[in-house]
Amino acid sequence: MSAGHLSDHTGRRPVLVAALLSELAAAALFLVWPALPGLLLARFVTGLGVGMATPTATAYLQDLHIGARPGSGQGRFEAVSTAANVGGLGVGPLVAGLLAAYAPAPVRTPYAVFAVLLVAGIASIMALPETVDRPARPVPYRVQRVRPHGGAGLFCLAVACASAALAIFGLFTSLAPGFVATTLHQSSPAVAGAVVFAVFAAAVLGQSLTGALRPAVRLGIGVAAEAAGCAAVAAGMVQADPALFIAGAVIAGIGSGTLFKAAVALITGAAPATGRAEALATFFLAAYTGLVVTSLGLGLAAQLATPTTATLWFSGFLAVLLTAIALLSRADGAGRHRPAP
Known part of the structure; x- marks a missing residue:
């Protein structure tokens, strides 16, 4: 995240193109150097x-969005941005699983497809207008400052919401495929990718269904859905019940999408345009640091226990985090005093 802030001064397009070129270089490395160092x-x-x-x-x-629809509110932007962030994370495992199951050269084909999409993305960005006025002189690089716009309480609430959402995604991209393969005896990469995609698709659905609600109601639904969904997932794993497992995954995904959208809305609503x-x-x-910690914790738990036991531990951790979100929301008053988009 150390260079994303430069686009406030140097322009959105140059930073985005540089980012996609980095991803293109990574895809090339994946293709030509499949050993561990590569x-x-x-x-x-x-x-x-x-x-x-x-x-x-x-x-x-x-x-x-502001340029095309000035004064129209942020609801459409929030829906599109969170669907892109979350939906993209879900489409990746689905496509990769299908390619791994049915395409030739399953280790390399996904990266080749990814490279083609990156080239198309770069061409699309070059066709878009720049939205930032560049300064007459180049702006020297500075390290990203950690500055919580809107106050520490609001920032902590937003990060906690995003961390809870990403924690669910971390669970389903790490432990859940192993459970599907071993306990449910579905070893196909396409099945594992479809399960992960279902969670992310449910997250996008949750964002759509709760977009018109007041922020306080949206936060409450997100917390309740995540808690109920994670409990159902854990119960489905204990009982080896695929229907309960999938139902819990969908409910947890709805809660995750709702919380992630609420988090982005809090941050963008408090930040100045510049x-x-x-x-x-x-x-x-901050949010992805929480995801890294969660993923490392899940990986360590998977080494020490079965996927089911690790998920039960994770459920306890998530319950603490969701309780913290409810307390932070009450203390900050964000949901009561900010208008819905």
Whole structure:
């Protein structure tokens, strides 16, 4: 996330193009160097590109929305930006699973497809208008400042919401495929990808269904749905019940999408236009740090226990996090005093 804030001064398009070029370089590394050192380097380069692209693209979407529909509210922007962030994360495992199951060269084909899409994305960005007035002199690079726009309470609430949402996604991209393969005896990569996609698709659905609600109601629904869904997932794993497992995944996904949309709305609503990408970069840095910690914890738990036991531990952690969100929401008063988009 260390370069995403530069787009507030140098322009959205140059930073986005640089981000996609980084991703293209990573795809090339994945294709030509499949050994462990190459995979680690490619993952690092991928992270650099994601760190630049995520806050910049989100800020760019808001700029374009404001330019096209001035004074129309932020509901459409919030829906599109969160659907792009969350929906893209879900489409990736689905397409990769299908390619791994049915396409030739399953280790390399997904990256070749990814490279083609990146080239198309770069061409599309070059056709869009720039929304930031560039300064007459180049702006020197500075390290991303961690500055919580809107106050520490609002920032912590937004990060907690995003961390809870991403924690669910981390669960289903790490432990759930192993459960599907071992306990449910569905070893096809396409099935694992479809299960992960169902969670992300439900997240997009949750964003759509709750968009017109008051922020306080939206937060409450997100917390309740995540808690209920995670409990159902854990019960489905204990009982080896695929129907209960999938139902819990969908409910948890709805809650995750609702919380993630609420988090983005809190940050973009509090950030000034001249610091929009910086605020989003700070937010995504904190949120993805939480995702990394969660994923590492899940990975460690999977080494020490079965996927079912690790999920039960995760459920306890999530219950604490969701309780913290409810307390922060009450203390900050964000939901009561901010108008719905």
